[in-house]
Amino acid sequence: MRYGARNQIPAKVTSVKKGDVMTQVNFSVDVPHAMASVLTTESVEDLALAPGDAVLLVVKAIHVVPVKE
Template sequence: MKLSARNQIPGKIKSITEGVVTAEVVIELDGGGDLVSVITRKSVESLGLAVGKRVYAVVKSTEVMVAID
């Protein structure tokens, strides 16, 4: 599959916490650090997501903030 989003960050699922409608998916990034996504439970099921599965975090945004201390 090809996407127009430039930010496709590889990693593996570290944890999935399911709620009534949504699920919090924590992705351990290959380059270090974690990224958290909240998606629907239906999406978790249809994608067959499970802890340890290889995935891509895809970020498409018109605004990305940069901050310093």
């Protein structure tokens, strides 16, 4: 997959808080910080994101886009 965002951060899913329409996914990253992303619940289900999954966080402007490889 190709995309225009250059900031890519390896991360691990730490929690998934599902809602009816939107879902918050929290991540741990190598540096001592944490990041979060809010996605539609449908997108989280399509990616099958679950705690412990390794992902690549692609950051462009204000968006954090998890890419599951």
